[in-house]
Amino acid sequence: MTTGGPPREPVIRLSSVTYTYRGPPPVQALKPTNLVVYRGEHVAITGPSGSGKSTLLNLLGLLDKPTNGTIEIDGIDVGAAPERQRAAVRAHRIGFVFQSFHLMPYRTSIENVMLAQVYADEPRRRRRAAAMSALAQVGLADRAYALPTALSGGERQRVAIARALVNRPSLLMCDEPTGNLDTTTTHELTGLLESLHREGATLLVITHNPVVAGLAQRVIAIRDGELTEQPPQGTPHALPDP
Amino acid sequence: MRSLTHRRLRGDVPPSHLRLHDLGSEALAGLLQRPGRSALTLLGVMLGIGSFVAIVGIAQTASGQIGKQFNVLQATQAYVFDVGAAQSSAPTVDFPPNADARADRIHGVVAAGVYWSVQFKQAAVSAHASGFLASKRPLPVTAASPGLLDAAGVKLVSGTLFTQFHETNAQDVAVLGESAAAGLGITSLESQPAIFIDGQPFTVIGIIASSQRLPQLDVGVTVPESTALRLWGPPTQEQAQMLIHTTLGAAKVVAEQAPVAIRPDNPALLKGAAAPSAAGLQHNVSTSLNTLFLTLAGIALIVGAVGIANTTLVAVLERAGEIGLRRALGARPRHVGIQFLTESTALGMFGGLIGASLGVLTILAITVYRHWTALLDPRIVIAAPVAGAAVGLLAGLYPALRASLLEPADALRR
Numbered sequence: 001m002t003t004g005g006p007p008r009e010p011v012i013r014l015s016s017v018t019y020t021y022r023g024p025p026p027v028q029a030l031k032p033t034n035l036v037v038y039r040g041e042h043v044a045i046t047g048p049s050g051s052g053k054s055t056l057l058n059l060l061g062l063l064d065k066p067t068n069g070t071i072e073i074d075g076i077d078v079g080a081a082p083e084r085q086r087a088a089v090r091a092h093r094i095g096f097v098f099q100s101f102h103l104m105p106y107r108t109s110i111e112n113v114m115l116a117q118v119y120a121d122e123p124r125r126r127r128r129a130a131a132m133s134a135l136a137q138v139g140l141a142d143r144a145y146a147l148p149t150a151l152s153g154g155e156r157q158r159v160a161i162a163r164a165l166v167n168r169p170s171l172l173m174c175d176e177p178t179g180n181l182d183t184t185t186t187h188e189l190t191g192l193l194e195s196l197h198r199e200g201a202t203l204l205v206i207t208h209n210p211v212v213a214g215l216a217q218r219v220i221a222i223r224d225g226e227l228t229e230q231p232p233q234g235t236p237h238a239l240p241d242p
Numbered sequence: 243m244r245s246l247t248h249r250r251l252r253g254d255v256p257p258s259h260l261r262l263h264d265l266g267s268e269a270l271a272g273l274l275q276r277p278g279r280s281a282l283t284l285l286g287v288m289l290g291i292g293s294f295v296a297i298v299g300i301a302q303t304a305s306g307q308i309g310k311q312f313n314v315l316q317a318t319q320a321y322v323f324d325v326g327a328a329q330s331s332a333p334t335v336d337f338p339p340n341a342d343a344r345a346d347r348i349h350g351v352v353a354a355g356v357y358w359s360v361q362f363k364q365a366a367v368s369a370h371a372s373g374f375l376a377s378k379r380p381l382p383v384t385a386a387s388p389g390l391l392d393a394a395g396v397k398l399v400s401g402t403l404f405t406q407f408h409e410t411n412a413q414d415v416a417v418l419g420e421s422a423a424a425g426l427g428i429t430s431l432e433s434q435p436a437i438f439i440d441g442q443p444f445t446v447i448g449i450i451a452s453s454q455r456l457p458q459l460d461v462g463v464t465v466p467e468s469t470a471l472r473l474w475g476p477p478t479q480e481q482a483q484m485l486i487h488t489t490l491g492a493a494k495v496v497a498e499q500a501p502v503a504i505r506p507d508n509p510a511l512l513k514g515a516a517a518p519s520a521a522g523l524q525h526n527v528s529t530s531l532n533t534l535f536l537t538l539a540g541i542a543l544i545v546g547a548v549g550i551a552n553t554t555l556v557a558v559l560e561r562a563g564e565i566g567l568r569r570a571l572g573a574r575p576r577h578v579g580i581q582f583l584t585e586s587t588a589l590g591m592f593g594g595l596i597g598a599s600l601g602v603l604t605i606l607a608i609t610v611y612r613h614w615t616a617l618l619d620p621r622i623v624i625a626a627p628v629a630g631a632a633v634g635l636l637a638g639l640y641p642a643l644r645a646s647l648l649e650p651a652d653a654l655r656r
Contacts, residue, residue, distance in 0.1 A: 063569070063570060063650040063651040063654070064649070064650075064651045074255075083574060083575060084257060085255075085257075087572050087573065088255045088257045088572065090569075090570060090572045091571060092255050092256065092258075092572070093255060096571075098567075100563075102563060102566075102567045104275070104567075106271070106274070106275040115571060118260065118264045119258040119259065119260065119568070119571050120571075120572060121259040
């Protein structure tokens with residue numbers, strides 16, 4: 001299927017990527033995989049435990065190297081690049097949102113957000129304003145100086161999203177972002193993710209939650225290390241061309 | 243597809259950084275996020291460095307104190323040797339009976355007295371004349387003029403010292419050292435106890451505790467010079483000599499003038515000499531003390547280093563999630579490693595600073611209590627935080643390496 005308009009720009013392109021845990025015994029966690037995520041897309045990856053979701057996330061987030069194949073981010077082959085270059089891409093092009101938030105408990109919300117700016121080498125004088133802007137974007141400007149222990153689960157995850165957004169990455173990668181949240185908070189958070197997507201963010205969400213997956217333009221199922229594109233489930237967005 | 247060259251990456255994606263000010267603030271935040279643990283870790287280095295400074299300082303102070311005492315003795319002590327008797331074929335004493343008074347007339351003399359060791363073929367001192375209690379003890383017997391007891395600086399425990407009267411009349415009296423008196427079963431002088439020297443009874447008139455310049459008096463028996471001459475004759479093996487206590491700095495001049503003042507008729511029979519230098523002894527004592535104490539301080543430092551290494555390693559394992567997060571945010575392995583290294587180095591430096599301060603306070607407390615003069619090489623105090631930082635750096639190397647080698651995906655799962 002093709003659509004009119006300007007050609008879409010891939011943010012991520014996986015070509016024949018495999019991953020094998022060395023063991024012993026060796027286990028192939030990801031079979032030869034091809035995947036393209038375009039700029040502005042909202043893609044969900046679902047699958048049962050042990051299906052290879054985390055392996056795929058680690059490869060897409062440059063937290064691990066593929067056994068074979070190439071991974072391009074913004075057209076740059078980073079699959080086998082030296083760690084120095086992969087770290088640079090993580091700092092500037094990828095924003096991570098984790099299931100367990102990974103907030104530093106002894107730092108305030110704004111300090112947690114500013115941590116991402118350290119490695120991206122954002123000038124110090126601009127950091128606080130940019131962090132405050134990111135917190136405002138997720139609706140937490142008034143909680144900027146609260147410690148994570150004083151925040152609800154949903155607020156903590158929004159701080160984590162602000163941290164992921166603060167460096168204006170090409171890709172927002174969310175690993176079970178609602179896994180530790182109740183239904184109401186999950187609803188609020190999916191609303192926020194939708195809002196970010198409408199503003200142009202590229203979202204790659206790994207989730208068990210069918211509600212969260214249902215909001216994506218594309219849903220990709222993974223089972224036994226193999227990806228399968230699934231039909232859209234009532235998403236308001238048009239499915240992009242493969 | 244574009245290949246990722248270094249140049250292209252620098253053009254398209256700037257490398258991730260950890261600036262020095264960020265490193266400092268991140269390391270400080272790392273230390274302060276668990277202040278209790280940081281304090282406990284710091285305690286190990288603090289004790290090590292504190293012990294090091296205190297031990298070195300106490301060793302230096304003690305050495306200085308020894309040196310000070312030796313220097314005082316050296317500067318206030320002179321001897322006159324009976325060289326005439328040494329060259330004579332027959333035993334003799336070339337000091338005249340009034341030698342003490344003649345020496346006292348020299349300017350700068352505080353007290354002076356003649357003495358020699360009385361030699362017996364076998365142990366000669368006993369508490370009883372006969373019977374099983376008369377077992378003789380090998381106590382040193384010293385013949386001394388009354389001035390000798392003053393010159394030697396003896397401290398009297400009980401009774402009295404013999405005087406010119408005893409000397410002039412060659413009285414059979416004796417002064418005992420405290421340990422000698424205890425050995426002979428004499429605890430009180432009220433009953434005018436007697437001892438026997440070579441079978442000759444002597445009345446014990448005094449017990450002395452210590453003699454600063456002639457320690458042999460502390461453990462033996464001292465009798466008047468004239469009595470010794472009457473009973474046993476002049477010394478046969480060791481010649482008589484005179485000990486002179488002088489005012490500070492007068493020892494050398496007094497030693498030069500004494501032979502003429504004592505024997506103006508034939509000064510060549512006598513030879514004066516100032517006390518020998520104690521510098522060599524002081525150096526040896528200082529070196530021995532320093533070697534021992536520095537070894538102990540070194541062990542304390544190693545214990546501190548092991549403590550900091552252990553705690554930092556535990557921190558690395560505990561903070562695996564944080565390490566994974568930092569890597570996900572763009573930190574390179576070296577950024578993580580250097581942060582942990584900075585934390586351990588800072589801990590060592592703070593430990594060194596506090597330890598040095600406590601070490602100095604310890605030295606001050608001891609010296610105030612003992613009325614000593616505190617001595618400490620200022621380089622030690624300056625070097626202590628540097629040494630602490632070096633210990634922290636070395637101790638942090640392995641944990642920092644472990645932290646930098648953690649795979650981000652693994653670290654995030656922990």
